[in-house]
Amino acid sequence: MINFQYVKAATPKSAVDGLTKSATAKLIAGGTNLVDLMKKGVTTPDKLIDITQLSLKEIGKTNNGLRIGALALNSDVAAHEQVLKQHPLLSLALKAGASQQIRNMATVGGNMMQRTRCPYFYNPDMPCNKRAPGTGCGALKGFNRMHAIFGASDKCIAVHPSDMCIALIALDATVQVTGPKGDRRIPFAEFHRLPGDLPQKDNNLQRDELIVAIDIPDNNFNKTIHYLKVRDRTSYAFALVSVAAALDMQRNTIKDVRLAMGGVAHKPWRLKEAETFLKGKDATAENFRQAATIAMQGAKGYGYNNFKLKLGPNTIVEALKLAAAKA
Numbered sequence: 001m002i003n004f005q006y007v008k009a010a011t012p013k014s015a016v017d018g019l020t021k022s023a024t025a026k027l028i029a030g031g032t033n034l035v036d037l038m039k040k041g042v043t044t045p046d047k048l049i050d051i052t053q054l055s056l057k058e059i060g061k062t063n064n065g066l067r068i069g070a071l072a073l074n075s076d077v078a079a080h081e082q083v084l085k086q087h088p089l090l091s092l093a094l095k096a097g098a099s100q101q102i103r104n105m106a107t108v109g110g111n112m113m114q115r116t117r118c119p120y121f122y123n124p125d126m127p128c129n130k131r132a133p134g135t136g137c138g139a140l141k142g143f144n145r146m147h148a149i150f151g152a153s154d155k156c157i158a159v160h161p162s163d164m165c166i167a168l169i170a171l172d173a174t175v176q177v178t179g180p181k182g183d184r185r186i187p188f189a190e191f192h193r194l195p196g197d198l199p200q201k202d203n204n205l206q207r208d209e210l211i212v213a214i215d216i217p218d219n220n221f222n223k224t225i226h227y228l229k230v231r232d233r234t235s236y237a238f239a240l241v242s243v244a245a246a247l248d249m250q251r252n253t254i255k256d257v258r259l260a261m262g263g264v265a266h267k268p269w270r271l272k273e274a275e276t277f278l279k280g281k282d283a284t285a286e287n288f289r290q291a292a293t294i295a296m297q298g299a300k301g302y303g304y305n306n307f308k309l310k311l312g313p314n315t316i317v318e319a320l321k322l323a324a325a326k327a
Helices: 013-020 035-038 074-079 081-086 087-094 106-115 165-168 272-278 284-296 309-322
Strands: 005-008 024-029 047-050 059-062 063-068 174-179 182-187 208-216 224-230 241-250 252-263
Touching: 005 063, 013 174, 013 208, 024 035, 035 106, 059 081, 063 081, 074 081, 074 087, 081 087, 087 224, 087 241, 106 208, 165 182, 165 241, 165 252, 174 284, 224 309, 241 309, 252 272, 252 284, 252 309, 272 284, 284 309
Parallel strands: 005 047, 024 047
Antiparallel strands: 059 063, 063 208, 174 182, 174 208, 224 241, 241 252
């Protein structure tokens, strides 16, 4: 690990100013991903700006939803009374991620900003367009068992690793950020990026901007919900495929539905077409299977991950069944 300067920010403005003045400075809070990247030599900031003292940890009601501060710990969010009451899908997703020890350190903003766990990205001796643009994608014809089946490009087939973000895209969250040009709001669906020709860019946050909070609008998805994560072991493992399913039901009829997948794309993957198909229909196994077929349109395997083409729809159907069973 290289030498670096370490400073503490007293205000959001001082954190933003620090980013503006240094081309390689990074913000650090829990450090559960950043420190790993620094140890591996994947990222080499000349300055770390500690933001743990900023007043961005609050979780509370707004006029039309719930606001979660960017520095709220994953464990605190998962156990918060308002989250459990209004957005239990988020709690389930958070509890499925990492380990209890990591959730006790990881922040909401840091979770959003974590980078892919692709082994080619983490190994500086291997080609990786995300880490070193122009060197190629080692995973494309390499060992790609964990990699994308949606939205990939010939530059990158890595996947976004977060569980929390799958729930947040399903819940239509909005990201509040601040920077040298002032404050702005980013719909969660537009925060993360597909790789395209610029896989080194994971999201649309400017490098001198700071995530302030997440806003989740009120909804009726507080009972018939499920987060299903298929992984190699039951603890501390990234998703092969995960599905966030939320239903708003009237008897056996689906009034509204939210579906999103993880472990399948460079960003949290919302299943809008499948949602449209299910609205107004009965919660039956056959309708769930048809929705899963629609959701998988355009999916493409790259060899070692071809099993996801079957695992994906099966996981969607099972998540919907488990959510509907709670009606």
